[in-house]
Amino acid sequence: MASNRPEMLAAHYAVPMLGAVLNTINTRLDVETVEYILTHSESRLLISERGLSVNAGAAAGLTSVELCQLAEQKGHVVSGSLDLLTEDHGPDELPAFAMADEWQPLCLNYTSGTTGNPKGVFCHHRGGYLNALGNVLALGLTCSSVYLWTLPMFHCNGWCQTWAVTAAGGLHVCLDKPDPSLIFPAIAEYKVTHLSCTPVVLYMMLNHPLRKTRQGGHRVSVNSGGPAPTSALIAQLDALGFDLTHLYGLTESFGPATLRQLDGEQQHLTIERKAVELVKQGVRHLTANRVRILDENGNDVPADGATMGEIVLTGNTLMAGYYRNPAATEKAFEDGVFHTGDLAVRHADGNIEIRERSKDIIISGGENISSVEIESVLHRHPAVPLAAVVAVPHKKWGETPAAFIELRDGMTVTAEELRAFCKLELASFKVPSQFAFTELPKTATGKIQKFVLREWARGPGAGSAHG
Amino acid sequence: MASNRPEMLAAHYAVPMLGAVLNTINTRLDVETVEYILTHSESRLLISERGLSVNAGAAAGLTSVELCQLAEQKGHVVSGSLDLLTEDHGPDELPAFAMADEWQPLCLNYTSGTTGNPKGVFCHHRGGYLNALGNVLALGLTCSSVYLWTLPMFHCNGWCQTWAVTAAGGLHVCLDKPDPSLIFPAIAEYKVTHLSCTPVVLYMMLNHPLRKTRQGGHRVSVNSGGPAPTSALIAQLDALGFDLTHLYGLTESFGPATLRQLDGEQQHLTIERKAVELVKQGVRHLTANRVRILDENGNDVPADGATMGEIVLTGNTLMAGYYRNPAATEKAFEDGVFHTGDLAVRHADGNIEIRERSKDIIISGGENISSVEIESVLHRHPAVPLAAVVAVPHKKWGETPAAFIELRDGMTVTAEELRAFCKLELASFKVPSQFAFTELPKTATGKIQKFVLREWARGPGAGSAHG
Numbered sequence: 001m002a003s004n005r006p007e008m009l010a011a012h013y014a015v016p017m018l019g020a021v022l023n024t025i026n027t028r029l030d031v032e033t034v035e036y037i038l039t040h041s042e043s044r045l046l047i048s049e050r051g052l053s054v055n056a057g058a059a060a061g062l063t064s065v066e067l068c069q070l071a072e073q074k075g076h077v078v079s080g081s082l083d084l085l086t087e088d089h090g091p092d093e094l095p096a097f098a099m100a101d102e103w104q105p106l107c108l109n110y111t112s113g114t115t116g117n118p119k120g121v122f123c124h125h126r127g128g129y130l131n132a133l134g135n136v137l138a139l140g141l142t143c144s145s146v147y148l149w150t151l152p153m154f155h156c157n158g159w160c161q162t163w164a165v166t167a168a169g170g171l172h173v174c175l176d177k178p179d180p181s182l183i184f185p186a187i188a189e190y191k192v193t194h195l196s197c198t199p200v201v202l203y204m205m206l207n208h209p210l211r212k213t214r215q216g217g218h219r220v221s222v223n224s225g226g227p228a229p230t231s232a233l234i235a236q237l238d239a240l241g242f243d244l245t246h247l248y249g250l251t252e253s254f255g256p257a258t259l260r261q262l263d264g265e266q267q268h269l270t271i272e273r274k275a276v277e278l279v280k281q282g283v284r285h286l287t288a289n290r291v292r293i294l295d296e297n298g299n300d301v302p303a304d305g306a307t308m309g310e311i312v313l314t315g316n317t318l319m320a321g322y323y324r325n326p327a328a329t330e331k332a333f334e335d336g337v338f339h340t341g342d343l344a345v346r347h348a349d350g351n352i353e354i355r356e357r358s359k360d361i362i363i364s365g366g367e368n369i370s371s372v373e374i375e376s377v378l379h380r381h382p383a384v385p386l387a388a389v390v391a392v393p394h395k396k397w398g399e400t401p402a403a404f405i406e407l408r409d410g411m412t413v414t415a416e417e418l419r420a421f422c423k424l425e426l427a428s429f430k431v432p433s434q435f436a437f438t439e440l441p442k443t444a445t446g447k448i449q450k451f452v453l454r455e456w457a458r459g460p461g462a463g464s465a466h467g
Numbered sequence: 468m469a470s471n472r473p474e475m476l477a478a479h480y481a482v483p484m485l486g487a488v489l490n491t492i493n494t495r496l497d498v499e500t501v502e503y504i505l506t507h508s509e510s511r512l513l514i515s516e517r518g519l520s521v522n523a524g525a526a527a528g529l530t531s532v533e534l535c536q537l538a539e540q541k542g543h544v545v546s547g548s549l550d551l552l553t554e555d556h557g558p559d560e561l562p563a564f565a566m567a568d569e570w571q572p573l574c575l576n577y578t579s580g581t582t583g584n585p586k587g588v589f590c591h592h593r594g595g596y597l598n599a600l601g602n603v604l605a606l607g608l609t610c611s612s613v614y615l616w617t618l619p620m621f622h623c624n625g626w627c628q629t630w631a632v633t634a635a636g637g638l639h640v641c642l643d644k645p646d647p648s649l650i651f652p653a654i655a656e657y658k659v660t661h662l663s664c665t666p667v668v669l670y671m672m673l674n675h676p677l678r679k680t681r682q683g684g685h686r687v688s689v690n691s692g693g694p695a696p697t698s699a700l701i702a703q704l705d706a707l708g709f710d711l712t713h714l715y716g717l718t719e720s721f722g723p724a725t726l727r728q729l730d731g732e733q734q735h736l737t738i739e740r741k742a743v744e745l746v747k748q749g750v751r752h753l754t755a756n757r758v759r760i761l762d763e764n765g766n767d768v769p770a771d772g773a774t775m776g777e778i779v780l781t782g783n784t785l786m787a788g789y790y791r792n793p794a795a796t797e798k799a800f801e802d803g804v805f806h807t808g809d810l811a812v813r814h815a816d817g818n819i820e821i822r823e824r825s826k827d828i829i830i831s832g833g834e835n836i837s838s839v840e841i842e843s844v845l846h847r848h849p850a851v852p853l854a855a856v857v858a859v860p861h862k863k864w865g866e867t868p869a870a871f872i873e874l875r876d877g878m879t880v881t882a883e884e885l886r887a888f889c890k891l892e893l894a895s896f897k898v899p900s901q902f903a904f905t906e907l908p909k910t911a912t913g914k915i916q917k918f919v920l921r922e923w924a925r926g927p928g929a930g931s932a933h934g
Contacts, residue, residue, distance in 0.1 A: 133600045137635055140609035143730075167753060168604055263610075286634060 001025040001034070001056045002049040003176045004149040007070050011047065012153070012162040015107075016125070019098025020044075022107040023120075024154035027052045028367065030427040033118065034059035037110045040324065041120055102126040108323055109156055111251040112361070112370040120323035121251045128160060131254040131317040134287030135164035138259050139194055139221060139245065143169030148186055148195040150178045155366065159225070159247070159255030161196055170194075180208035187220060188213060194221045196247075198366030199229060200398050206236050214240045223247050225256070226363045226398065228354070231275030238271065248281035248354070250340060251368075252319045252332065258282045258291055260351060280353040281311075281344065289315025293346050298335060305347040308355050312337035362391040362401050369430050374401055377425045381418065383411040388440055388448045389432060392457040402457040403432040406440050468492040468501070468523045469516040470643045471616040474537050478514065479620070479629040482574075483592070486565025487511075489574040490587075491621035494519045495834065497894045500585065501526035504577045507791065508587055569593040575790055576623055578718040579828070579837040587790035588718045595627060598721040598784040601754030602631035605726050606661055606688060606712065610636030615653055615662040617645045622833065626692070626714070626722030628663055637661075647675035654687060655680060661688045663714075665833030666696060667865055673703050681707045690714050692723070693830050693865065695821070698742030705738065715748035715821070717807060718835075719786045719799065725749045725758055727818060747820040748778075748811065756782025760813050765802060772814040775822050779804035829858040829868050836897050841868055844892045848885065850878040855907055855915045856899060859924040869924045870899040873907050 001024075002008045008024075015022040023041050025034060027049075034055055038046060047068045048056035060067040071083035106125045110118040135141065147165040149172065151158050165172055173190045175182055178201045186192060202224060205211060222237065225247040229237075237244055249257035260282025262274060269277070284291040293301045293309040301309040318338050321329035332339055341361075344354045362369040371389035378387035385408050392402040407413065415435035422431045434457070441452040468491075469475045475491075482489040490508050492501060494516075501522055505513060514535045515523035527534040538550035573595045577585040602608065614632040616639065618625050632639055640657045642649055645668045653659060669691060672678060689704065692714040696704075704711055716724035727749025729741060736744070751758040760768045760776040768776040785805050788796035799806055808828075811821045829836040838856035845854035852875050859869040874880065882902035889898045901924070908919040 133604075137600075137603060140611070140635075142607035142609065144607070168607075 001027055001046065001052060001154070002070060003027065003052065004153050004174045005049065005070065005176065006174050007047075008153045009162060009172055009174065012157060013166075017098065019104075021105045022157075024107070024109065024157065025056075026110075026152075026154050026367070027055075028427055028429055029055070030425075031055050031058045031062070032425070033427065035062045036117060037120070038063045038065045040117075041108050041110070099125060102129070103320070105320075107157060109251045111156075112368045112373060117373075119325055119328055122320045122323045123157075123254060124320050127254050127317045127319070128157070128163060130287040131160045131256065131285070132163035132167050134285045134317065135160055135256060136168045137286045138247075138256060138261075139164070139223060141165060141168035141170050141194065145170035145193045146173060146190050147171065148173045148183065148190070148192040149175045150183055150195045150197040150201055151366075152178075156251045156255045159196060159249070165194075178204070180205045180210055184208070184210040184213050188217065191218065192220055193218075194223070196223045196225075198226045198363075198398065199224055199233060200365045200396060202229075202233060202237065202242075203396060206233070206240070211240060217241050219243055221245065223259075225249065226366055228279045228281075229275070230279075231272055234275045234278055235271040238274075244278055246278050246280070246282060249285070252338060252340075253288070253313055254317045254319075256285045257288050257313055257317070258284055258352060277351075280347065280351040282351050285317070287315075288313065288317050291352065292337070293344050293352060294337070301346060303346040303348050303350065305345050305353075308343045308345055311340040311342045311344050311352065311354070313340065314338065362389070362399050364394070364400050364429055365397045367429060369401055371401065374403065374422070374426065374430060374432060377422055378403060378405065378418065380425075381413065381421055383408050383413040384418075386440055386448075388450060388453055390450050390453045390457055392434060392454075394433065397429075400433040401430065402434040402436070402453075404436045404438055404440055404453050404456070407437055468494055468513065468519060468621070469537060470494065470519070471620050471641045472516065472537065472643065473639075473641050474514075475620045476629060476639055476641060479624060480633075484565065486571075488572045489624075491574070491576065491624065492523075493577075493619075493621050493834070494522075495894055495896060496522070497892075498522050498525045498529070499892070500894065502529045503584060504587070505530045505532045507584075508575050508577070566592060569596070570787070572787075574624060576718045578623075579835045579840060584840075586792055586795055588786045589788055589790045590624075590721060591787050594721050594784045594786070595624070595630060597754040598627045598723065598752070599630035599634050601752045601784065602627055602723060603635045604753045605714075605723060605728075606631070606690060608632060608635035608637050608661065612637035612660045613640060613657050614638065615640045615650065615657070615659040616642045617650055617662045617664040617668055618833075619645075623718045623722045626663060626716070632661075645671070647672045647677055651675070651677035651680050655684065658685065659687055660685075661690070663690045663692075665693045665865070666691055666700060667832045667863065669696075669700060669704065669709075670863060673700070673707070678707060684708050686710055688712065690726075692716065693833050695746045695748075696742070697746075698739055701742045701745055702738040705741075711745055713745050713747070713749060716752070719805060719807075720755070720780055721784045721786075723752045724755050724780055724784070725751055725819060744818075747814065747818040749818050752784070754782075755780065755784050758819065759804070760811050760819060761804070768813060770813040770815050770817065772812050772820075775810045775812055778807040778809045778811050778819065778821070780807065781805065829856070829866050831861070831867050831896055832864045834896060836868055838868065841870065841889070841893065841897060841899060844889055845870060845872065845885065847892075848880065848888055850875050850880040851885075853907055853915075855917060855920055857917050857920045857924055859901060859921075861900065864896075867900040868897065869901040869903070869920075871903045871905060871907055871920050871923070874904055 025037055038059055043065045046056060046060050046065050049070045050072055057067060103124045103126055105122055106128045107123050109121045111121055112118050141164060145168055147170055153162055173186055219241045222242040223245040229246060245259055245261040247256045247259050249255045258281045260278055260280045292312050294312050295301050295309045301307040314337050342354050344352045346352050362371055374389045375387050378384045384405055386406040388404045389401045391399040394400040418435050419431060441449040492504055505526055510532045513523060513527050513532045516537045517539055524534060570591045570593055572589055573592045574590045576588045578588055579585050608631060612635055614637055620629055640653055686708045689709040690712040696713060712726055712728040714723045714726050716722045725748045727745055727747045759779050761779050762768050762776045768774040781804050809821050811819045813819050829838055841856045842854050845851045851872055853873040855871045856868045858866040861867040885902050886898060908916040
């Protein structure tokens with residue numbers, strides 16, 4: 001549980017080499033979720049960073065997990081803490097590799113899915129190895145590459161870039177936080193060639209005064225995932241000297257499963273045409289296997305750019321399953337393919353494009369938020385018999401959760417009260433930004449029509465009119 | 468059986484996709500050897516190039532293998548020949564992948580070992596896939612790379628570059644033959660970034676008048692293997708704008724198993740120091756597993772730069788075995804490691820360096836020649852009861868075979884007569900360049916001391932004094 005410190009990168013090598021399983025934990029999570037992850041994963045040791053250690057310490061205290069704190073950076077060593085970088089009493093020889101089988105666990109990554117509790121995505125060495133090499137191919141990493149860590153390593157192991165950059169012999173530049181006032185100077189100082197981040201970080205960079213320092217600077221390969229880039233974003237990135245690669249994937253696919261980048265000739269397209277191309281999720285990552293779009297009968301949809309189906313994945317770069325959750329694993333791999341839950345079309349040129357993301361996931365600031373988790377919390381409020389949470393577009397975070405509430409007859413509650421109620425049980429980034437009180441639209445069989453709510457949330461005055 | 472034509476590259480994809488096994492045959496081989504390979508490999512179809520088809524046709528005629536000739540290049544289509552590039556009546560859809568198992572055969576490569584008959588190195592998809600990605604990493608190939616084919620694709624599938632360049636999305640520039648009068652213009656015209664070749668081709672380039680066209684040209688990454696580069700070669704390559712990577716491997720290891728290249732700081736070393744570094748075989752290829760040097764008792768030699776042992780390999784990028792030759796396979800993998808037969812030391816920095824190559828192999832112009840094969844031919848001559856063949860340094864070819872002959876009592880034969888005799892049975896590049904008539908040096912147990920012969924061969928007037 002640490003920021004992008006060198007020790008966090010080292011852990012991506014040291015822990016697997018010991019034969020242990022790396023379980024990086026999102027530093028933004030609340031104590032209860034961290035405790036759940038530590039307990040569910042049967043963790044033996046929690047290494048955390050001072051400053052982030054309040055939640056870590058509290059969660060460890062609620063379990064029997066041993067806590068080890070990393071020393072402060074910049075030489076300010078705290079007694080009893082672990083100092084990997086300046087102490088030199090390590091073993092003279094590396095311990096023997098404790099890896100005997102390529103299907104052996106490499107890491108666990110807890111991810112919010114469509115159920116309330118996070119699920120432990122269990123990844124094997126084979127998949128991590130191959131997807132790391134896939135990233136080398138996709139991003140053109142070489143021993144001359146300089147990679148800036150603007151993506152949290154705790155997030156799906158930095159999409160396997162933790163291993164990819166080293167596989168290519170490139171240089172990692174660690175960055176405590178994705179702050180443009182650190183990013184722009186680092187790009188110039190270290191002659192950064194590559195970085196990965198969510199669109200949120202890109203927007204922060206575009207709105208920062210230091211962007212002027214990029215004038216006349218070298219070009220940087222930027223790969224971004226999550227929400228698809230908009231044409232406005234692409235135009236501004238281009239002017240900043242950033243060449244965008246659009247990646248799509250899930251924690252369950254070790255990060256990148258498809259990619260879209262412009263080839264030589266497409267570099268000369270208009271910004272509008274570039275945006276049309278780059279918004280696509282693209283073609284399969286080279287180390288992935290088949291990326292298919294299946295209709296309800298399990299048949300591949302035609303490559304007509306119109307017929308929707310679900311993206312399903314097969315191949316080596318898929319998780320072994322959800323740890324200690326055979327039901328969810330079986331559901332995810334129903335019919336022998338991995339179900340992403342994302343609905344997409346295939347264009348005539350082979351590129352796929354998502355038309356409707358997995359309905360119950362909200363991606364805010366690059367973090368997956370489960371609408372079901374929020375709904376469960378809301379349902380615990382005595383005045384809320386029925387709540388539905390959907391994504392609403394947000395300028396900074398990409399999306400935030402919006403809650404629609406059907407009140408219990410004769411009871412009232414304000415948006416402020418519900419916000420405070422949610423904060424008691426949820427990490428702050430999961431707390432809905434909007435609350436609307438209304439009768440929920442339902443199908444004849446009583447199923448909530450979330451697509452209607454999404455339209456309401458996008459519409460003018462949504463939320464404020466009700467809340 | 469073809470030169471580096473586009474069809475030859477296409478065959479590296481089409482044949483495995485059909486579920487068939489690709490068996491590229493050295494175009495310099497004599498009819499008898501081609502016939503042996505076709506028969507031993509149980510070939511079903513021989514595709515050959517017109518012009519090279521004399522031997523191919525003769526060999527196919529001696530077997531029941533169907534012969535298919537490629538059309539002439541440059542539009543000169545021959546009736547009844549196969550024209551892959553201009554005819555457009557291919558299937559609308561690719562046939563389904565016929566690959567069901569990563570251990571399935573990908574290709575056979577017949578290689579001259581220490582026994583007379585060539586052995587069929589049986590390679591699997593898993594190894595080819597991984598070594599191709601290893602080459603991408605080693606050479607820093609990207610979608611901007613332009614690769615010039617100065618290495619025969621029939622030689623160990625071009626060290627897996629046939630697949631590596633495409634994996635990275637780079638451009639292949641096919642070249643019929645490694646002729647400097649074609650190479651220099653191609654480098655300039657296509658802005659070649661990478662090429663692979665044996666030192667022989669590099670010497671040819673250095674001695675060619677067109678080398679002056681490289682003045683002020685862009686730098687090219689050159690990877691070379693076989694005989695280690697000399698300091699004179701390295702100095703001249705550097706001046707030509709060529710950055711050398713030294714590769715070491717065998718057909719049995721899908722080509723590259725180790726590599727040596729200079730890092731940023733080492734680029735500033737003197738030529739003499741660079742040569743000392745680049746002559747080393749280096750460190751393991753990233754997709755290889757362990758490269759060890761074992762003493763006679765099977766223990767790793769110390770990293771002292773002095774203690775010799777045999778290089779042994781383990782990992783995914785090793786052949787499955789020699790086709791239809793369990794005895795040779797068992798010997799090669801004795802004690803669970805692959806025995807290269809090459810003797811080397813390990814330096815303190817981890818780099819390995821060969822001190823004595825597998826004794827019975829002569830590498831001439833990048834081709835493996837079996838001394839045992841030549842000896843067997845010589846032993847068929849009535850006047851030759853005992854012959855020993857060793858490598859002798861050669862300015863153009865790196866090495867050539869030198870034969871030492873013990874004559875039968877009372878009989879005589881001249882070097883010219885033996886040369887003519889060998890030509891009847893051997894490809895011309897295998898015919899010894901020198902013949903010496905002398906009593907052979909032997910150990911107490913009667914074993915021929917080839918190391919003494921190698922000294923004689925290197926000594927002043929060797930061969931000519933006797934021959």
